[in-house]
Amino acid sequence: MAQINKPTDYFNTKLYSGNGSTQSITGVGFQPDWVWVKGRTFAYNNTLFDSVRGATKRIYSNGTDAESTQSVTLTSFDSDGFSLGSNASVNSATATFVAWNWLAGGTGVSNTDGSITSTVSANTTSGFSIVSYTGTGANATVGHSLGVAPSMIILKDRDSGVYGWNVYHKSLGATKYINLHTNSTSGTSSSAWNNTEPTSSVFSLGTNVGTNNSGDNFIAYCFAEKKGFSKFGSYNGNNNNNGAFIYTGFKPAFLLVKDADFGQYWHLLDSVREPFNDDDASHLAPNTSDTEATVRTDRGVAKVDFLSNGFKFNTDNSGFNGTDTYIYMAFAEQPLVGTNNIPATAR
Numbered sequence: 001m002a003q004i005n006k007p008t009d010y011f012n013t014k015l016y017s018g019n020g021s022t023q024s025i026t027g028v029g030f031q032p033d034w035v036w037v038k039g040r041t042f043a044y045n046n047t048l049f050d051s052v053r054g055a056t057k058r059i060y061s062n063g064t065d066a067e068s069t070q071s072v073t074l075t076s077f078d079s080d081g082f083s084l085g086s087n088a089s090v091n092s093a094t095a096t097f098v099a100w101n102w103l104a105g106g107t108g109v110s111n112t113d114g115s116i117t118s119t120v121s122a123n124t125t126s127g128f129s130i131v132s133y134t135g136t137g138a139n140a141t142v143g144h145s146l147g148v149a150p151s152m153i154i155l156k157d158r159d160s161g162v163y164g165w166n167v168y169h170k171s172l173g174a175t176k177y178i179n180l181h182t183n184s185t186s187g188t189s190s191s192a193w194n195n196t197e198p199t200s201s202v203f204s205l206g207t208n209v210g211t212n213n214s215g216d217n218f219i220a221y222c223f224a225e226k227k228g229f230s231k232f233g234s235y236n237g238n239n240n241n242n243g244a245f246i247y248t249g250f251k252p253a254f255l256l257v258k259d260a261d262f263g264q265y266w267h268l269l270d271s272v273r274e275p276f277n278d279d280d281a282s283h284l285a286p287n288t289s290d291t292e293a294t295v296r297t298d299r300g301v302a303k304v305d306f307l308s309n310g311f312k313f314n315t316d317n318s319g320f321n322g323t324d325t326y327i328y329m330a331f332a333e334q335p336l337v338g339t340n341n342i343p344a345t346a347r
Contacts, residue, residue, distance in 0.1 A: 004229040007332040010103045010126035011229075013253065013272040014081065020093030021086055028081040033104035033121050034130060034221065035074060035082055036061070037089075040096045040273070040282075043289045044089040049074040049082075052108040052121050052130045053219060058089075059156060061165060061180055061286040067158040067219075098273055098284070100254060104130050105145075113143030114202040120145040127224030132158075137214030139194050141202040144222045149198045151232035152329055154180055155211055155220040163210040168193055169327045171234035172260060174204070178327070180286050186260045228335030233328060234260070237321040243313035244321065246328070252306045253333035256286070261324035271306055271333050306333075 004010060008029050016025050033051040038044070046061040053059075055076050059067045072085025082099070084091045091097075104121040108130065111120045116136060122129035122145035129150075133142050135157075144150060153168040165180035172178065174193040178186040191206035198204070203222070205212040212218075225232050231248040238244050251271075258266045265285045273282040273292070282292045303314040311330070313321040320326065 003227055003335060004126065004332075005335065007229050007250070007253065007334065010123065010128070011254065011331045012101050013270045014099045014101060015272060016097050016099065018088075018091040018093050018095050018097060020088075020091060022075075022084060023091065024078060024083045025081040025099065026078070028099075028101045030101075030103045031077050031079050032082060032101035033077065033106065033123075034102040034128075035077070036100045037074070038098055038284050039089065039092065039289075040098055040284070040292050042088075042092060042095040043291055043294070044092070044095070045289050046284075046286050047073065047089050049077075050121075050130050050219070050221075051077055051104065051106060052119055052132045053158070054107075055082075059158065059219070062288050063181055064161055064164040066161040067217075098270070100270070102126075102128055104128055108132065111143035111145050113145075114141035116140045116142050116205075118142050118144075122146060125226075127226040127230060129222045131220040131222055133218050133220070135205070135212040135214055135216045135218060137207060137209075137212060139207065140205045140212060142205065142220070143202050144198070144220075146200070146222060146224045148200050148224045150203060150222040151225045151230075152223045153198070153203055153220055155218060157210065157213055157216050158219055159216040160209075160213065163213065166192055166208075166210050168198070168203070169234075169329075170232055171325075171327050173197070178258065178260065180266065182287055183263050183265045185263055223329070229332050231328075231330045235326055235328070237318075237324055237326060239316050239318075239321065239323045241314055241316050243315060245307075245310055245312045247310040248330050248332070249309060249335065250330075250332035251308050251334045252311050252330045254329075254331040255304070255306075255311060256329040257320060258327050259319060259322070259324045260327050262318070262322075264319045267319060269304060308334075 196204035
């Protein structure tokens with residue numbers, strides 16, 4: 001498959017200011033299928049919307065809350081962005097926001113590859129699919145439509161206000177899970193992913209209620225690694241201000257990092273909110289409603305360099321570069337090598 005030469009056709013970060021009324025956010029560059037909104041200056045929830053569940057259906061990454069319908073949140077997915085209502089968590093007149101946007105395949109179609117029939121919106125070029133299914137409570141498989149095995153799956157019970165977010169990551173393997181909504185370490189479970197690695201057509205579920213509670217509706221965001229566009233891996237910190245360099249093969253636009261060995265916050269960084277190296281990185285966290293300033297102050301400043309071919313933390317902070325193992329998810333601003341004659345350079 002040809003390499004993606006323009007990553008912003010499939011993933012893009014958009015900054016905007018709220019107006020407390022209605023507005024259309026444009027400049028995304030495509031009609032997004034997954035929109036993740038976070039207030040930067042006020043402590044609003046991480047609010048997630050997708051085209052499979054439909055506009056106005058929100059779910060929070062920083063809690064166990066069930067999906068809810070709110071008519072004045074994200075009101076539509078548009079050709080160059082999305083439209084908003086007056087809800088403060090996405091459009092407060094006194095706040096600034098960031099929205100991370102991914103392209104999948106539209107509203108979704110039926111997939112019968114697994115023992116559970118799923119509804120899937122997939123983009124095989126970028127390796128991203130949105131999967132909706134209903135749990136059975138018994139060992140099962142679910143089709144994801146990517147054509148290759150996913151490297152990471154982020155999953156939530158839409159109906160439950162008790163069960164949180166479960167994450168599969170290839171560097172942890174199918175015997176492990178980690179929660180997106182907390183700062184907890186990874187755990188071992190034979191029932192979350194049925195101790196079975198995803199295949200090119202399905203991912204597996206055990207009897208765990210957090211991934212397969214009988215009769216409940218679930219949403220899963222599935223990611224397959226694509227050269228020059230996305231990377232999912234792990235690294236070992238060196239507990240030094242001259243931190244380890246992690247090769248991705250592209251200049252990062254988006255980076256999500258978690259200490260897999262210890263109870264540290266997730267950390268989310270991007271090249272739009274913090275466009276220059278050697279500055280204190282503007283942190284947000286999927287597991288908390290904290291503002292950028294609070295995450296930076298409470299959880300430690302991390303100087304991170306986004307380089308032409310990877311990233312490097314210039315800190316011994318234990319949240320990013322202590323003595324532990326860290327997992328990450330990264331998307332590209334520019335591939336290191338491509339055919340569009342635009343060189344990748346450090347930010």
